[in-house]
Amino acid sequence: MSEKKVYIIPCSGIGKVFGSIGRKTAYIVVNELAKDKTTLECLPLIVKGKKEVIEALKENKVIALDGCPLKCSYNDLMEAVGKVDAQFLTTDIVKENRSLKPEPSIIPVGKNTKQLAIKLAEKVAAEVDKLLEENMERDD
Ligand code: SF4
Secondary structure, three states: OOHHHHHHHHOOOOOOOOHHHHHHHHHHHHHHHHHOEEOOHOOOOOOOOHHHHHHHHOEEEEEEEEEEOOOOOHHHHHHHHHOOEEEEHHHHHHHHHOOOOOOOOOOOOOOOOHHHHHHHHHHHHHHHHHHHHHHHHHHO
16 A cells, blocks of 8 residues: 555534534544545645645645535635545435435434444545555556
8 A cells, every 4th residue: 555645624514414424424534444544634724724734735635525515625625735636525425315314413413424424434435545546556
């Protein structure tokens, strides 16, 4: 595996469960499914333009996780870093799993919300492997 990591950047969606799905997804990917292959960075720090952070994002693959079609993470990354390697919308995983209606509760999140986050995290983790493979092919 390449030593490079994939940055997972969830949006800051704070008031609705769709933002919570994004954050929970990011934690599952970084702490469980793609541990040692991924890392988190804080979106406001990226927006602020912290130099070391922007450089690291330019040198590594970046995945945006957004909680609604306004796509704050994707758009902020495009503006600050100039690229996004993959993007996911939590609303898509909800549409794909109509039987798992997310509960409105943000703290704690409900059972269905957790299940949706796990399903989305599995997709994100698969994308992480794909992006790291691209890195390895480029390094060969
Ligand atoms: S993408 Fe949607 S949920 Fe996320 S921070 Fe922006 S407005 Fe909020």
